[in-house]
Structures are given as structure tokens and as C-alpha cells.
Amino acid sequence: MNGKVHVSPSAIYPGSFDPLTLGHLDVIERAAAVFPRVLVAVVVNPQKREPLFTIDERKQMILAATKHIGNVDVADFRGLLADFAKRAGAGVIVKGLRVVSDFENEMSTALMNRSLSGIDTMFVPSDPKYSFVSSSLVKEVFFLGGEIDPYVPEAVLHVMRAKRATLRPTEPTEEKHPS
Ligand code: PNS
Numbered sequence: 001m002n003g004k005v006h007v008s009p010s011a012i013y014p015g016s017f018d019p020l021t022l023g024h025l026d027v028i029e030r031a032a033a034v035f036p037r038v039l040v041a042v043v044v045n046p047q048k049r050e051p052l053f054t055i056d057e058r059k060q061m062i063l064a065a066t067k068h069i070g071n072v073d074v075a076d077f078r079g080l081l082a083d084f085a086k087r088a089g090a091g092v093i094v095k096g097l098r099v100v101s102d103f104e105n106e107m108s109t110a111l112m113n114r115s116l117s118g119i120d121t122m123f124v125p126s127d128p129k130y131s132f133v134s135s136s137l138v139k140e141v142f143f144l145g146g147e148i149d150p151y152v153p154e155a156v157l158h159v160m161r162a163k164r165a166t167l168r169p170t171e172p173t174e175e176k177h178p179s
Contacts, residue, residue, distance in 0.1 A: 009091020010037035011122075014081050016046035017058045019156045021138055023130030025065055027096040030124055032069045039088055040066070042076045052139060057159060064155035082116035093119055098126040098134075143167075 011031050017024060017040070032038045042058050045051075051058070059074050066072045077084035085093055093113055095106050103123075110121035133151045142148045142160055149157060 008034075008036050010039065010089065011035040011092045011094045012039045012041050012081075012085045012088060012090035013094045014041040014043060014077075014085075016048070016051060016135065017042050017062060018046065018051040018053050018135050019058060019138070019152065019160065020062050020065055021130070021133050021135055021152055021156075022150075023096065023098065023126055023133045025153055026127050026130055027094065027124045028066060028072060029069060031094045032071050035092065035094075036071060038069075038072050038094070039090060040072060040074045041081070041084060041088070042074065043081075044076050044078045052163065053159070057163075061153075061156045061159050065153035080116065082113045082119065085113070085119050086117050090119060093121040095121055095123055096126050097123045098131045 011034075013028060013031055015024065028038060028040060040062050042055060042062065044055050053061070055076050059076060062074045066074070075088070081093070093110070095110070097103055097106060106121070106123065110123075114120050130151075138148050138151050139160075141151075143164065148160070152160070
């Protein structure tokens with residue numbers, strides 16, 4: 001030992017979470033087993049597309065799905081992740097990697113975030129059983145009538161069912177023909 005006291009940094013796990021999947025939850029559980037605190041940071045306006053779920057819905061789903069883990073908090077942020085991570089006092093950014101192509105984007109993002117904030121990124125390899133699961137595929141399968149129970153937490157399934165009910169167009173009423 002060199003006499004230095006090592007304090008584990010808290011981690012920030014950013015994403016759109018539109019919605020949270022079991023792949024995300026697996027990364028959160030594994031990060032929470034290593035770091036003393038994990039802050040799940042939900043971006044308010046994802047760059048990719050308009051989110052299906054409101055920021056409150058996304059946060060509520062994460063809170064419900066992570067209530068069995070004691071050291072997880074949920075927050076939202078706008079703007080640069082590097083700025084928010086610094087303000088939140090995070091020591092490490094955690095990202096999940098599902099497939100090799102994820103690594104290509106994540107590598108440059110990690111280097112940019114470290115250059116902007118000094119905060120390093122640690123990658124968690126996805127559990128192979130979730131390597132094909134993404135929020136966008138889950139939404140597509142669900143709204144086309146497929147089963148998504150194996151891919152999302154129970155709490156997310158409830159909210160998705162409620163969302164589908166609000167989006168479903170009213171059934172066309174049968175046209176009455178004069179006899
Ligand atoms: O779940 P996603 O959509 O893959 O998450 C992407 C997210 C939110 C992590 C990323 O878009 C992000 O960090 N957005 C904040 C804006 C930012 O900091 N951009 C510069 C990245 S170097």
C-alpha cells in the first residue's frame with residue numbers, strides 16, 4: 001500500500017431512455033455493484049429524434065424499475081453531458097456497449113467528454129442476451145403488436161400500454177347505408 005486513501009468515484013449513466021430497456025437496467029445494476037452511487041441522467045431532448053415519452057414519464061419508469069437498488073438516483077439534463085457530469089460531481093461516465101459498431105461512436109464521444117470535463121468513460125459490455133435490444137426496436141415491435149415482455153422492465157410495460165391506449169386512433173364507426 002502507498003498510504004493513499006482511494007475513494008471510489010460516483011458514476012453517471014447518461015442516455016435517452018425512451019424507454020428504459022432490460023439492457024439499460026442490467027448496466028445500471030452492474031455499475032451500482034461497483035460504484036458507491038450511480039446517477040442515471042436522462043437527456044431532455046435527444047439529438048436523434050423527438051422522444052415518445054415525456055421527460056417525467058422516462059424518469060418515473062427508471063425510478064420504478066430501479067427501486068430495488070439502493071444507490072441509484074435519477075436526474076434530467078439539457079445541454080452538454082460533460083457540463084452536467086461536472087456539476088453533479090461525477091467521477092466516471094458509464095456507457096453500455098452492445099455491438100462493435102457502438103464502440104466506434106462511443107470512443108470519440110468518450111474522448112470528447114474527457115477533453116471537455118476531465119471525466120473518463122468506463123464501458124460495460126452488454127449481456128449477450130440484450131445485445132440486440134434497443135429502445136427504438138422495442139417501440140417498433142410493441143406498436144406493431146409484438147411481445148416486448150422479455151426486453152423491458154414490468155414498470156415500462158405498464159406505461160407503454162397506457163401510451164398505446166392514448167395513441168390508438170378511435171375505431172372507425174360502421175357506415176350506415178340507407179336501406
Ligand atoms: O441513449 P442515447 O440516445 O444513446 O444517449 C445519448 C446521450 C444522451 C448519452 C448523448 O446524446 C449525450 O451525451 N447528449 C448530451 C449532449 C452532449 O454532451 N453532446 C456531446 C457529446 S461528446
